[in-house]
Amino acid sequence: MSPKRILFTRPEHDKVTFYLSCWAHELLVQAKNKGHHIIDVGAEKAIKSVLEEYLIKSNPRLVLLNGHGNREAVGGHKDELLIIKAQNDHLLAGKIIYALSCHSAAELGPSAVASGATAFIGYNAPFCFLTDKNRECTPDNDPLANIFKEASNQIGLSLIKGKTVQSAYQTSQNKFQQLIRKHGSSDSTPEAKEIRFWLFWDMKSQVAHGEQGATL
Amino acid sequence: MTLQDDMIQLVLIRIESMPDYIEVNLGSFGTLNKAALISHIKKNDELGKQIVAMQMEYLRSLKSL
Numbered sequence: 001m002s003p004k005r006i007l008f009t010r011p012e013h014d015k016v017t018f019y020l021s022c023w024a025h026e027l028l029v030q031a032k033n034k035g036h037h038i039i040d041v042g043a044e045k046a047i048k049s050v051l052e053e054y055l056i057k058s059n060p061r062l063v064l065l066n067g068h069g070n071r072e073a074v075g076g077h078k079d080e081l082l083i084i085k086a087q088n089d090h091l092l093a094g095k096i097i098y099a100l101s102c103h104s105a106a107e108l109g110p111s112a113v114a115s116g117a118t119a120f121i122g123y124n125a126p127f128c129f130l131t132d133k134n135r136e137c138t139p140d141n142d143p144l145a146n147i148f149k150e151a152s153n154q155i156g157l158s159l160i161k162g163k164t165v166q167s168a169y170q171t172s173q174n175k176f177q178q179l180i181r182k183h184g185s186s187d188s189t190p191e192a193k194e195i196r197f198w199l200f201w202d203m204k205s206q207v208a209h210g211e212q213g214a215t216l
Numbered sequence: 217m218t219l220q221d222d223m224i225q226l227v228l229i230r231i232e233s234m235p236d237y238i239e240v241n242l243g244s245f246g247t248l249n250k251a252a253l254i255s256h257i258k259k260n261d262e263l264g265k266q267i268v269a270m271q272m273e274y275l276r277s278l279k280s281l
Contacts (some may be wrong), residue, residue, distance in 0.1 A: 068279065129240075132239075
């Protein structure tokens with residue numbers, strides 16, 4: 001596979017975005033190792049004007065959006081709206097998008113695909129994850145959060161490896177199911193019941209719009 | 217008691233057993249501890265209704281998971 005451009009947004013102004021930014025780092029390293037060209041729109045750079053410029057000038061094939069969201073938009077640094085339904089989602093034309101962001105697959109995703117995006121994978125409800133309140137300063141060492149990272153990151157890892165949108169979606173769905181079963185044994189931990197339910201929530205909320213056979 | 221009341225009670229019992237060190241990060245709803253989750257469910261607000269509905273869907277799907 002020839003090298004492709006991959007853009008990440010990684011705001012990290014609060015607890016949730018800090019965790020998601022750390023999760024995205026694993027994908028960033030994997031993409032670099034595969035020889036892809038990385039555009040890392042991180043921290044305070046994750047603002048609308050910067051993102052729009054990169055989308056137009058660099059034209060990345062894969063866009064991995066991390067941040068707060070709603071049904072019509074995905075946010076960046078300090079929740080500034082970066083991509084907004086029917087306002088600038090045409091800038092996603094020809095791109096595959098994974099939005100790790102609440103609700104954004106509900107309206108923004110279909111709108112982006114209607115405006116020319118190749119595919120949009122995201123969540124049509126809040127994306128939720130568990131954390132251990134004693135591990136907040138070190139997201140990578142939070143075993144609760146890492147369970148959710150493992151399932152979510154299957155999308156990016158699969159796409160970076162050249163898998164299709166459908167395969168990436170199915171791989172993530174399978175990982176959610178596998179993790180639910182893993183934490184379902186009778187000897188599992190006190191938090192197992194919560195892990196199972198919130199994994200189920202994300203699994204049911206995850207959707208893939210657009211060309212299912214598209215690849216990086 | 218209505219069926220809805222029964223479902224709410226069932227979900228509340230499940231959440232009562234959640235360990236205190238766990239926090240649920242729910243996007244724009246923020247980071248919620250056990251007390252906050254229980255409050256949303258008891259108030260039967262948008263998030264509370266969503267949690268109850270998803271818990272019931274989860275319980276119904278347990279056989280197929």
